[in-house]
Amino acid sequence: VSRIVTLTTDFGSTDAYVGIMKGVILSIAPETRIVDISHEVPPQDVTGAATLLDSVWEYFPADAIHVAVVDPGVGTNRKPIAVRAGRGLFVGPDNGLFGPVLTRQGNLSVESGTLRDAEAVELVDERYRLSPVSPTFHGRDIFAPAAAHLALGLPLASFGPPLTSIEPGTSFPLRREGTMIYGAVVRIDRFGNAITNVPSRAVGGHILLSVRGHCIPGIRDSYQDAPLGVLVGSRGTLEIAVRDGSAARELGLQRGDPVTVENAS
Amino acid sequence: VSRIVTLTTDFGSTDAYVGIMKGVILSIAPETRIVDISHEVPPQDVTGAATLLDSVWEYFPADAIHVAVVDPGVGTNRKPIAVRAGRGLFVGPDNGLFGPVLTRQGNLSVESGTLRDAEAVELVDERYRLSPVSPTFHGRDIFAPAAAHLALGLPLASFGPPLTSIEPGTSFPLRREGTMIYGAVVRIDRFGNAITNVPSRAVGGHILLSVRGHCIPGIRDSYQDAPLGVLVGSRGTLEIAVRDGSAARELGLQRGDPVTVENAS
């Protein structure tokens, strides 16, 4: 079996940090298939990485190993962890990176951080770390070796003591009141599309979406349909888009902006 | 056989779109070798992607599958297609992305868009798409699954009805009048070199190249030979270069600039 290991980091592409992690992984598990998700997460943006990671796991095989390293607390007492969810094995620091993924899979209570039907461990066994572990680069010294040994088939329990809860991290509000849905912009993508957390299946085909004082009717069928519109994005959530332009720039939108959706049936 | 699938997109490296496409491909065809050409095509720059793609196919095996997704018309009625050329199989939207590749291989009449000695189909069979197909991300829902099934060896005819013509897209002028050749700058590369479409074999070793009012003698042997020069670039076409600097910036050159070459023998 050649297992897949994905990598999501804020290491950028100018340094050698990502290449070093790959060297460590391939030295331990030479047949691993490594897939880069992104290394351009803004430095130390745990919430951004968590949202990114939550958009990829469902398109990978159930036994894929997803490593995420956005780790402002490296060298402090935050735990290095691995969690087996319904779909995918997640490896990285316990700082909220895996909150959205595990919540959406039903493996985490976002209020309490309690895990459900998920196996989690703290990565402490020294046999599966590089030695010595540096205080600054656990991606190389702890997470890459863990991912490689998991790719080789080592059981999760070998790495350390089990955990029953993890840090849930930041989540975006989403609630319904009558015909209104209150959500948020959770991500601005490269094209300037503002992606919300409002599932399209929660609304009808005729809506009014309000954000930053703009009121936008929807739902459009494609990016070409209107100069400014709301459509169903690739995650199945509502997305605000400007044809051949950037909705984020033109409307001044940012991550976290509250969004209100009214079913206009 | 582990087939190669290359990817050329305008998805950038900050979002998860590329990683998602790779997850889809590897879920269907786990042994595929995926090679990134570039994901930094400027958003919606179909012509730029077409030129880029035309510089790579000849260096890959004849059975390599080249996926290109620069797709401003996603969700409209432009066709999703796959074309088997003399060398390489090309998968993406029918918006001109494959015009230069197929023209140079002699598989396309650039005036009419008629195919010659090339097999092409519209990608419509639902068995080889994700379901449902979103209106915004055919890279994931149509092109990645098609590439994966092609990598597994599925015949082109399985995907949908045959096509006899495709959209040829933008092409750059190139013509000869006596000792003069009229061409264009087709690309500015990272180093600021201005790459033209004038084949070096069409000219002698002593030329005068005119562009934007500058008159530059050639042909130099290397980038180090002169402060400003014309040399034979890696595509076998004339290239305008400044030693240790950017020709594009210093001469104010852009893609599309007309270039005149006079044989000065």
Added chain:
Amino acid sequence: VSRIVTLTTDFGSTDAYVGIMKGVILSIAPETRIVDISHEVPPQDVTGAATLLDSVWEYFPADAIHVAVVDPGVGTNRKPIAVRAGRGLFVGPDNGLFGPVLTRQGNLSVESGTLRDAEAVELVDERYRLSPVSPTFHGRDIFAPAAAHLALGLPLASFGPPLTSIEPGTSFPLRREGTMIYGAVVRIDRFGNAITNVPSRAVGGHILLSVRGHCIPGIRDSYQDAPLGVLVGSRGTLEIAVRDGSAARELGLQRGDPVTVENAS
């Protein structure tokens, strides 16, 4: 055996140069595992690439092949070379790219450029080059084919005549006088950390580091420990870091800045 080939270049991610090199490698040696180190070396920054390369080789298998192409002299008479060091095989232009790697492995005298216990050749055999060799893209025409044939197991001696010395390139000063160590900033990373060449094992746990008029006590245990601090970076050398910020920007640090370390115990 599927050998690893790493790539370090200044080709960037907007052009097809890297993809073309991968096509050439996989056409010759289809089972090669290609790992990108970085393609974002600043254009023609040989010293930067040399430092980068020196941070990765020890994390890869001993038989990994490391290709580096930062090559302002392409097309001139600088030699294309391959060097087998104690760990790793290095392929690229003979312009100093491999000085730091080979010096640290004890395979090179940095003053004379003389090799020790290392096998090196000039890459001249035409059977292992593309034909014709362009004057502008030896990454494609010489280095990628050489790496692929090495990955297939071809002996180094097949490629051309042996070399007993190579260009050592730029090295950063490092010397001790009594309790003082004089070194330099060798790299600024993405996070703005200033990485020095002073090995932590050369100093005690209590030091004063001076750089650009700033005097910084150390050694801290993690990035979170102090607003401004010195800690042991992932290379095992001292590193100047600002918590949740950029030391380089806040202190105005650059590569090459002299650093003085005083043992303060």
